[in-house]
Amino acid sequence: MRADRPEGPDRRIHFGGDYYPEQWPEEVWAEDVQLMKEAGVTLVTAGVFAWARVEPRPGEWDFGWFDRVMDNLAQAGLRVCLATMTASPPPWLSRMHPEILPETEDGRRKWPGGRQHYCPSSPVYRQYATRLVEQVATRYAQHPALEVWHVGNEYGCHIRQCFCDVSAADFRRWLAERYGTVDVLNEAWSTAFWSQRYDSFEEVLPPRLAPTFANPSQQLDYLRFSDDALRQCYLAELAVLRRLTPDTRVTTNLMAHHKPVDAFEWARHQDVMSLDFYQDPYDPDEHLRAAFNFDLMRSALGGQPWMLLEQAPSAVNWRPRNSPKPPGAMRLWSWQAVAQGADAIMYFQWRQSLGGAEKFHSAMLPHGGTDTRAFREVSELGREFASVPEIAGTRSRAETALLTDWNSWWALELDSHPSTALDQALINRAHHRPLFDAGVACDILPPSSELAGYKLVVVPNLYLLRADDARRLARYVEDGGQLLVSFFSGIVDERDRVHPGGYPAPLRQLLGLRVEEFWPLDEGVRVPVEGVASAGPELEPGTEGDLWSEAVELEGAEAVAVFGSGELVGRPAVTRHQYGSGTAWYVGTRLGHTAMRGLLDHVRQAAGVDPVLPGLPSGVQATVREDDEHSFLFLLNHGDDSAVVALPEPMSDRLSPGSGAVTSVSLPPRGVAVMER
Structure with a gap:
């Protein structure tokens, strides 16, 4: 397993976003790499939705174009968080095998046309997915751009549970392993109530739409089973990656405090935790929701630095009303993630799409190009992160x-x-x-x-x-x-x-x-x-x-x-x-x-638990990350008013080089300071 803390020239806060070259003509790719360097990008996520492009027909592989993408990035010194490409099956797979499609609790089938259109329990889906991962991992195992594997994508985002017959059979298998005998199941599920006693596992169904309240123990076990079925998809791909690339770290992007997916269980199978977190600019308390999720990611692997794998540079496209992030908010919220343990700050997406459901989702490089507020703010933030590489690998301590x-x-x-x-x-x-x-x-x-x-x-x-x-x-x-x-x-x-x-x-x-x-x-x-x-x-x-x-x-x-x-x-x-x-x-x-x-x-x-700093002004966040050589104090103003923070000793602001040691810090609204003893 690769160390979670890089040393030497590789020690840095990674910065970048999701990259979809398949959406663009090849002549755009050179400009992408040039502008990534200008923006301070060091890491991109690539290949997330590339399955239909690299396997246009069953068993026919077309990796030539993706080879050129990887080579372009490597030649520019950029690293890749390489996806296993399994997040959205190609149309030919569901046409050949409609049994992979998921069903709702009332028996309605969900069809292709979006993404994640697969039953997590489907052995057919897992077979084709792992076959693809075998191809991807074999081809790029030694590629100089490969930094970390990104398995699947946002498990449980759209298909949290499936109630089809394939899932039902898998659920019965899962119950038999959990309880051993149907008598033990009957006791656990209190089936003496409402004449629900089972005579064999074959009588058990998922908690499909029923006339009234379903058995709560059955519902609870189905939630456990559904989480496990999703995780089995992940583990099937992980096994291929461990066999072919044992020294490359593996992650998958969890969603914010996501009910269908037990973050603690998933953490046991990851080398680094990754989170997708999309703040709502209309919510004045959004930094509080972020704070909980960021602490969760940091804690899930024993305090190890984690990755903010997706956030929006500005507006999203999927809320009823989608406000852009006001000036300074993107910087503040990105630094909040670092202050709470992140060693990578990434975005969805690098270049804003011209078509598809996410064409109005913001990007590091918007439709308007480089002469835009979003690109200027992103580029400035990239330069800031590059100026403090020593933060990477430091940790927080909690009592x-x-x-x-x-x-x-x-x-x-x-x-x-x-x-x-x-x-x-x-x-x-x-x-x-x-x-x-x-x-x-x-x-x-x-x-x-x-x-x-x-x-x-x-x-x-x-x-x-x-x-x-x-x-x-x-x-x-x-x-x-x-x-x-x-x-x-x-x-x-x-x-x-x-x-x-x-x-x-x-x-x-x-x-x-x-x-x-x-x-x-x-x-x-x-x-x-x-x-x-x-x-x-x-x-x-x-x-x-x-x-x-x-x-x-x-x-x-x-x-x-x-x-x-x-x-x-x-x-x-x-x-x-x-x-x-x-x-x-x-x-x-x-x-x-x-x-x-x-x-x-x-x-x-x-x-006997003391705050990081006593007497913090309202709205100001203070955290510490440190190691044997460095101690960083992060100060972030989430309030609407300017604030002055008294320091316990003279410190220098690493984001304001040449300012010298100071004993207090003035923070404007959305202001950030990174102080070092």
Whole structure:
């Protein structure tokens, strides 16, 4: 495996974008390479949608044109993130084998004409895909431009689940491997309910459209199976690449906090994590969504630098209204990715398409050519990244961990629950934002992780909690850790069966409480939450909770806040429990941001977790990346006003050479500074 940190002249922040020479006449290619060099491009992604061009007919190969593309890039000193070309099957494949086409839960077939028109379980698709990968890897294994392999593309973007007969057979095979016997399956799925007992695996179907609520355990397993089916496509291609190019790194581009694809499971099979992230310029809090996703990518492979493989230079084409990024936003958001661990900043796409569904999606080189704001901003950013190659390979260190779990996410958002308004992504970000705003570094991990090195662990929601993970949390607190858990956690096991013993059974002793009843709040309803004098953090007058409430009975914990009115008036809303040498906190409602920030500030201070810089101005992000030789402090102003940041010691701004050492930094709106001790 290639090292994740390059040395010598190869140490740099890679910069570039998706390159589609097949969309253009060959005489344009020389201009592409010339302008890439002018823009500071060092790496391009190529071949993503080239299958129909390199295999125009079954088994007939035409790589000559792509050879010239690779050679042109290599001669210019550019590197290639080389796609396996399998993301969109050519029309001839679905004409010959219509059985590869996916079906929806109500039996409708999805047809060619877009992309990703394949059933993930299809052995025919995998056969043709791996045959193509064999050709590509054999041909370019030793090519001097090859930097990293890019397998598939945005798995689960358009086809998240398939319900066809091929998938049904694959699901039955998967269940037989998971449960062994149908009796074990019946127990796991609670099939005594509604006369659903199976006599053999052959009777089991995917959770297709049914008259009423489907079996939740069946739905959960189908979500697991669907993720695994997508991953099996990836692993089939990976096996070819490992055999033919064992020393070349492999990645695939995940989408932002993408529910169908378990990032932690996929990370186990990648050499470097890659993310596609498209900010919405209309959303003033978009940097907060980015912050969560960037921390997730950095954490998924133990803090290793990752790749922002796709973002938009300006506008996208697929939202109802597509605003361009205002001046400075593209630079700010790109540097945010670097500040949170990225060693490659890439775009979709290099040259803006003239036709097709993405012709109005922005590009590094727009329709208007080089005399455009987008090209000027991109080129300037390329020069900035080239000026600080030492950042590549440095890492961040966190004393706080936020736990999330895809299995729990899948189970939480199924139907027939106390409330279907719970949104795991929003709940996660509501707990991540107070840490981000305070300037606290945070790793995002699965609950199976080793927690001993963290001073504070935050659990936004683990509705599904395995018994061994619950014991791990208890040991963490018993050994002196500070743990904060929020509502509706520890309710069911991995089969989506309620833990016996009263809610939240696996956490009752740790939290020192029992939840007697859930009281979800109606849309728009808020309940006052009042602090208990001298018991904990002060809550501002007017603090409220929404979305959720619970009837909590104390079993050793103490209330630090109570509900101020309604059916639960006077009942605990926030609790604290000394357990062993540590403390476990519980939040039984969704607090507003200000109250949640105050609570988490109190808890992290008790844990001894300090921000990167104290007293950060509102809207300013501060992060650190370092190694044995360098320590970089990144300051980014996401606010609407200018800000002055006091530094703990004299530092130099690497983006303003010659400015000398300073003790404070002035940041305009969308301003960026990279300080080095």
